[in-house]
Amino acid sequence: MTAEETMLIVDDARLARKMVRSFVATTRPGMTIFEAADGKEAIKILEDMPSLSFATIDYNMPGMNGLDLAMIIKERLPSTRIVLLTANVQAPLRRRAADIGIDFIDKPVTEVKLSAFFNRAAPRAADQR
Amino acid sequence: MTERDIRSEMKDALTEIFNVGIGRAACVLSELIGDEILLTVPQLGMMKRSEFIELAGQMWKMPACIVRQSFNGPFCGDALLIFPARDSLELVRVLLAEPSPIETMTELEREALLEVGNIILNACISCIADMIGHEITNALPVYIDSAPGVLIESLVLAPDWYVIFLHIDFTVQRTNLTGNIVFILDVPAIDAFGTAVMSLIEQFNGEP
Numbered sequence: 001m002t003a004e005e006t007m008l009i010v011d012d013a014r015l016a017r018k019m020v021r022s023f024v025a026t027t028r029p030g031m032t033i034f035e036a037a038d039g040k041e042a043i044k045i046l047e048d049m050p051s052l053s054f055a056t057i058d059y060n061m062p063g064m065n066g067l068d069l070a071m072i073i074k075e076r077l078p079s080t081r082i083v084l085l086t087a088n089v090q091a092p093l094r095r096r097a098a099d100i101g102i103d104f105i106d107k108p109v110t111e112v113k114l115s116a117f118f119n120r121a122a123p124r125a126a127d128q129r
Numbered sequence: 130m131t132e133r134d135i136r137s138e139m140k141d142a143l144t145e146i147f148n149v150g151i152g153r154a155a156c157v158l159s160e161l162i163g164d165e166i167l168l169t170v171p172q173l174g175m176m177k178r179s180e181f182i183e184l185a186g187q188m189w190k191m192p193a194c195i196v197r198q199s200f201n202g203p204f205c206g207d208a209l210l211i212f213p214a215r216d217s218l219e220l221v222r223v224l225l226a227e228p229s230p231i232e233t234m235t236e237l238e239r240e241a242l243l244e245v246g247n248i249i250l251n252a253c254i255s256c257i258a259d260m261i262g263h264e265i266t267n268a269l270p271v272y273i274d275s276a277p278g279v280l281i282e283s284l285v286l287a288p289d290w291y292v293i294f295l296h297i298d299f300t301v302q303r304t305n306l307t308g309n310i311v312f313i314l315d316v317p318a319i320d321a322f323g324t325a326v327m328s329l330i331e332q333f334n335g336e337p
Contacts, residue, residue, distance in 0.1 A: 012170065013145035014138065018333035060148070062170055087152025092165040107149045108260055 006032045006051070010042045010069060011058040011085070016107065020056050020085065023111045027118060039064030043072060052080045054121065056105070059086035059093065067093075070102050081121040085109055139323060142330050144173040146260050147295050150253035151310070155299065157248050162223050167300040174294045175319075178281075181292040185278035188309075191215070195273040195280060196246025200254050202265035203325060204318035207284055208254060209311040210246045211277050216306045217242055223301065243272045253310065261325040277311075284313055291319045 005028065009020045017035050024031055031053075036042035038061050046052065055073055059066035070082050083103035086093070097104045103120060105113045148171050155166040176184070194217040196210045212220065221227075221238045224245065247270045258265040273280060281292070293312040300306065314322060 013141055013148065015142040015145045015330060015333070018330075022333045060152075060168055060170055087149040088168060089152055089156045090159045090165055091156075092159075107152065 004032075004051075005030070005053045006034065006049070007054040007056070008034045008036065008042060008045060008052055008073075009056050010036045010039065010061070010066070011056075012037050012061045013058070016058065016085070016109070019109050020114070023109060023114045026111055027115050038062055039066075039069040039072075042069055046073065046076060049077070052077050054118075055080055055082045056085045056109075057082060059084055059088050067096055067100065070097075071100060074100065074102075081117075083117050138330055139326055140173060140175070142326050143175075143293065144171055144295075146257055146326070146329075147171055147173065147253065147310070149260065150256035151249075151295075151297055153256050154249040154252035157252055158245065158299075161245070161248070162220075162301065164223070164302050167302070169298040169300075171295055171297045174296075176292055176294065178290045178292060181294060182278050182282055184294070185281055189213070189277045193275070193277050194242060195275060195277060196243055196250065196270050197273055197280075197284075198247070198250040198254070198270040199268040200265050201268070202258065203263045204314060204321040206312060206314040206318050208250045209277070209280070209313070210249055211309045211311065212242075213307060214274075216308075220245065220301070220306050239272050243270055246270050246272070249308075249310070261329055263325060281311070281313065290315045293319075 007024060009017045011017045011020070021033055021035070024033060034045050036045055040063055052073070055070075057066040057069055066084050066086065070084065073080055073082060081103070083105050084093075084097045085105045085107060087107040089106040094104050103117055105117060151168065151171065155168055159166045189211065192214040194212050194214050198208045200206060200208060218238070221241050224241050225238070250270065251267060254265055254267055291314055293314060295310045295312065297308065297310065299308045
């Protein structure tokens with residue numbers, strides 16, 4: 001892992017953000033983590049960021065949904081590896097996530113699921129270096 | 130941490146736990162009816178019996194169909210799935226692939242709705258059990274035709290008992306269906322549930 005790796009966790013539930021943060025600290029120690037409670041807050045954080053390595057985004061949030069936010073992040077920072085982290089595990093939503101080229105993790109998040117996401121993300125991240 | 134912070138933290142955690150449970154339930158329901166279920170952000174309230182009975186009277190003025198499932202474990206209580214009667218008929222029509230609107234609930238339609246309730250409540254209860262790391266067993270679900278306020282009044286016996294009320298709208302793309310899930314816990318149960326939820330929160334409190 002390189003020192004400049006960053007992650008944005010977007011979820012309206014504090015518990016969900018804490019769980020992701022805790023598992024990231026175990027699996028990728030040293031990563032700089034930012035948190036946002038909704039899409040609007042996430043966009044505000046992104047304004048000051050020249051790059052972002054990873055983003056975990058909840059789908060069902062007040063205001064903007066997670067897929068719309070993912071599209072904005074992809075447009076602004078295309079190399080960011082994004083995962084939709086949601087309790088809504090229905091097939092149509094999984095398909096929509098795949099259609100826009102983002103990963104999918106069903107809640108509750110676990111260390112194993114998050115590690116698998118980082119492993120899936122690794123080859124593409126290596127290609128981009 | 131102040132008591133207010135703890136209450137806020139607890140409410141946040143409970144909402145998330147139920148949210149995960151309902152997400153699972155919606156997935157199963159979606160597979161059953163072959164259509165996507167759109168879910169709203171869940172709203173959670175914790176209130177005393179008297180407050181809830183008043184709220185129930187305001188919320189459900191129309192007849193409702195209720196599936197009740199009692200559960201037992203480190204805490205025991207009742208989970209209720211409440212649908213407005215008219216929405217229930219539409220859901221059953223979709224489930225049973227009936228071409229025309231259903232006017233009244235027959236035995237077959239009640240059984241279908243009971244099964245939907247069983248799936249949704251079981252998914253919620255199982256998910257809560259998994260997340261807090263305790264086993265919770267479910268009794269068989271029961272179908273009840275009643276005004277929700279009247280049923281809750283009969284279930285929640287003591288005035289200081291608490292009700293955890295979760296409001297979530299389900300929208301099926303081919304029809305509109307609104308459902309509510311209500312958890313009823315007595316004081317010892319809510320204390321035990323609170324302890325279990327707090328220990329889950331504390332597991333992840335190490336990180337800033």
